[in-house]
Amino acid sequence: MTLSVISPSHGKDVEQSNTIAIELLPTFRSAISSEAGINSGDVGLNTPFADLGIDPFMTFSILEIVQQRIGVELPASLFRDCNNLSEIQKTLGHGADVNGHSLRSSNRPLVEEIYRESEHLVGRFAAEAGVDDFWTKVYPSQKQLVLAYIVEAFAQLGCFLDNEAPGTVLSTPSGILAKHGRLVNTLFDILADGGLVERRNGNQVVRTSQPVDSTPSVVLFERLIQSRPLHAKTHRLLNITGPRLSECLTGAADPIKLLFGRSTSRDLLEEFYTNAPMSVAASKHLSALFRRIFSIKGDECIEILEIGAGFGGTTKFVLDMLVDAGIPFKYTFTDVSPSFFKEAKNRYANIPAAAGCVVYDVLDIEKTPPEKFLGRFHAVLSTNCIHATKDLTVSSTNARKLLRDGGFFALTEFRTRLYWLDLVFGLLDGWWLFKDDRKHCIADESFWKTSLEASGFSHVVWSEAIVDGQKPNPQVYFACTE
Template sequence: MATTQAVAPAAVNTHLKSIPEHVVQDDSQSCIPFSVATAAFSGTNQVTDDIVAKSGFAGYFENVHPVQIELCISLIAESFRKLRCDLQRTKPGQKLRRIKATGHCQKQLDFCTGMLQDAGLIRSEGDELIRTDKPAPAKASKEILDQLLEEHPTVASLNNLIYLAGSQLGNIWSGRVDSVRAIIGDTNGRQYLEDVYGPAHPSKAFHMLIEDYVARLLKEVHPTETQKLQVLELGAGTGSTAKWLAPLLAASSLPVQYTFTDIGSGFVSQAARKFQEYTFMEYRAQDIEQPPPTELVGTQDVVIAVNAVHATRDIVQSLRNTRQYLKPGGVALIMEMQERLCCSDFIFGLFEGWWLFEDGREHAIAEDVFWKEAFLKAGFTHVDWTSGNLKDSGVQKVFMAINGGSAAS
């Protein structure tokens, strides 16, 4: 369990917004009225498709995802060949050599085997895998990658990450290379991952949705020096969200405190250096799977978690922990994957956290109905989420939930 310790003291932005006389200041209540929170989210929801299209993500399912599937299948076939299971040389009807992986990577290997089955290249008969008569992939993975990079440059980091992970599969499955080090330990891999979680697709469009909502809130709330707007981020990682959130908060000229937290003390220390110009930020090591420390219970107006809650054992318990940070009336903004893209299991299935779930889920990615029930079980009294008519708008969703009770309950 990570320790909870402040890394740098917070300082206050001294610019004030005029406060209407009717606003009652009460430190125990959130400075975000229910009507403001819900109206702002309704406004964001109405422009979901517009924001997704403006970001350049519209058309992903039609134009990009099918080629990414082709890339994954080519990489899997090449990895099988390296492990003496050559689809090119195996005759139709012949049994394939069964490949095994070490530890949690067996589940990712099972997913990859399923991709070959879905592509019609192999079929299962009991415990055996049988080669079909469908020709093996004709294009090499590097050729497919080059095509994607040329035709879809806005998704370059994700495509490069698929290729980086796929080119290491044989070594990872056999245990010769640690899966985390193969990606995060690689300088390019770290950058690709940071891009995918932040300024690049598929996250870019959905970060823009959160940004739109927070901007709407900032126009309507009236914090004071004695009741600053308190914002806390859980699972903040490499700072992908903080890169746009910190400038947005700074530009508002409101009295605000933004607490950056992550279970990894290395991420926290790195963030303290990266965002040192924002004097309203402080940094703490904190585990989303553990309740908040006493001094943070019931202190926050907004808690944000981006693609973090799914990677916990129990979503309800993690959301309950999240709610305990909030003041009554406080808002949780949770962004999560909703579509099972081929790249999700292909890349993130190599990380142990992808398979931690012990809460009845069949997969790390859960549908919006599951999330709604989880929020309500965790004690939130109002739940909403982004939606749109574009299929691309449903790749990830932003959930907004309001804490209607006391933080400690």
């Protein structure tokens, strides 16, 4: 199978399409009527498709039906370029001559095309996940809580920000382990963003005149839990390490033990990757794109590999979708650590799909993948993992090696820093492994584009949709092999 293009070479030629265009109307009418659930008599030649309730996803099903019936591949851009049946008739009737929107010129990668067509759904996924008011309603209180944890930790380490006179130059509180140097620098950034300090002459940190909010973190935490219950489990995860920040910084407490050593903490981690509103919005977006892309293809078994599958937050959505859509698949669940496999095996033991369709294997994406995986997969996906590797280009180059020609890499990664992540994952070594040109392990779209293109990918796409004033975070990137 190749996912690369829809081109006339797959179907019949343009001349033939001219004749076909004349005969196409009844086929389009019937496909529209069945997909939109309306009478074919209501599908007027000049009725705008939007008035018939046709959304971009529906247009793919309509095209598929028509293509199957007439045995000719049509441009995936047809519905984007045409607003009613009359325009479709004209476009197909003129074949290659209409404004360049021709069967022959429609050789843009299918993956990119589908991504663009789905852009309008990002807002809906955010609303369904409950994250469409995050930046205005949740983030400010979350930031305030993070600030309180840092102020309290600094006080426990002997640096009382409320006692420091404006203009006082602050130094790193004593007793902090050297390995947390980059984290401490980030904590100063957060204090600066909160207005409590400012940076001078590059790295100097100076206390400002802004008073410290004296509300204890425990009060802020309870308020946030009560007022934003949908995000409660995410904040409970933050509350594992937040109150213990000073101990984690000095080594008196072990963040790995705090986060992974108890089943209640592991449950909160799994809950975050699987059900946190931000994760759900991204997973819904990703699975909808997978569904679209793979539904266009026939009965061939789709091979998918997930890198750093860990708690399986994304896996769940993708597997549920594949089963629901009846797409035959083989899913290779990988992680650098096999410790995740036991739980994952239990979780997916009874999915209603062919036996052995989910397999488990160790894969370190910082190393050249083993021979058995090379050039094998139609899709490789990875959520919140590649950022934790030393070099995004090296890891993405390895990911590309897993793909067959025409395959694609689907990557879900935070696009901007969220301070609470620094207070949880920033305590772990993996957060600070980066040795490429990043300033922080979280990279923005332009950094990812550069890294993915340097890894040999083309057509790197992501969402520009603005929800509550921001682009999706995490962002879902798709990168094609050709």
